Amino acid sequence: MLLYRWETFYVIVGSSAAALTGLQFVVIALSAQGQKIGDASAVEAFGTPTIVHFCAVLTVAALMATPGQTPATLATCLTVLGVAGVLYTLFTALRARRQSAYEPVFEDWLWHVGLPFADYGVLLVTGIVAFRNPTGALYAVAAFSLLLLFVGIHNAWDSAVYISTHRGE
Numbered sequence: 001m002l003l004y005r006w007e008t009f010y011v012i013v014g015s016s017a018a019a020l021t022g023l024q025f026v027v028i029a030l031s032a033q034g035q036k037i038g039d040a041s042a043v044e045a046f047g048t049p050t051i052v053h054f055c056a057v058l059t060v061a062a063l064m065a066t067p068g069q070t071p072a073t074l075a076t077c078l079t080v081l082g083v084a085g086v087l088y089t090l091f092t093a094l095r096a097r098r099q100s101a102y103e104p105v106f107e108d109w110l111w112h113v114g115l116p117f118a119d120y121g122v123l124l125v126t127g128i129v130a131f132r133n134p135t136g137a138l139y140a141v142a143a144f145s146l147l148l149l150f151v152g153i154h155n156a157w158d159s160a161v162y163i164s165t166h167r168g169e
Contacts, residue, residue, distance in 0.1 A: 006064060013145050014061025017054040018150070024050055024156050041099035045113060047159055049092045053152040054118060056085060056146050060123075064141065076131035078141065082124025089117040102162075111154055119147050148154060 024047070063069070063077050093113045096104050104112070123144045130137035 006142070007160060009142060010061040010064045013149060014058050017057035017061065017149060020054050020149075020152060020156065022062035024054070024159075034092035037105075041095065042101035045092065045099045046102070046108070046155070049088070049116070050152050050155045050159065052088060052153070053148050056081065056120075057149050057152070060141060060145050071130060074134065075127050075137070077127070078123055078130060078137070079127030082120050082122075082127050086117060086118025086124060089113060089120055092116070096147070106156075109149060115151050117149065119144055119151065150162075 041085060056131075063074065063081075093109075094107070100167040104159060122140060126137050126144065129140075
């Protein structure tokens with residue numbers, strides 16, 4: 001299969017996702033030392049999904065690098081991950097609506113719900129399509145990984161800026 005040609009790409013993307021996951025932990029831990037972060041439901045609505053997105057990218061990288069992966073097993077894994085991501089994003093939207101520590105604006109809905117929902121939807125469709133066209137699906141999976149990685153980076157940065165500029169409020 002053509003997966004071996006993608007090995008370097010997924011090493012880079014997977015390593016980035018793992019490193020950024022650790023960095024997000026550090027940001028939350030350091031901010032908690034300086035002050036109480038606030039309502040835990042806001043962290044669950046805006047911080048936890050960032051970790052989940054980084055872990056999804058890391059999972060995709062691991063799936064793509066798993067020895068002996070067949071088009072059928074890969075398509076099944078991608079479909080399941082796509083379904084899980086779509087459901088998790090809907091759950092995230094409910095959490096964001098229910099929390100009361102922060103009033104989300106359009107940009108928050110776009111980056112925390114809209115883009116991840118669309119991206120996981122693409123992964124779901126890609127998983128289904130991969131049963132018939134595994135080679136073409138590889139490009140869609142790469143695009144999924146990059147977009148979700150960039151969403152996570154944006155959201156982590158947004159959280160860090162918010163925490164640092166709203167200290168003591």
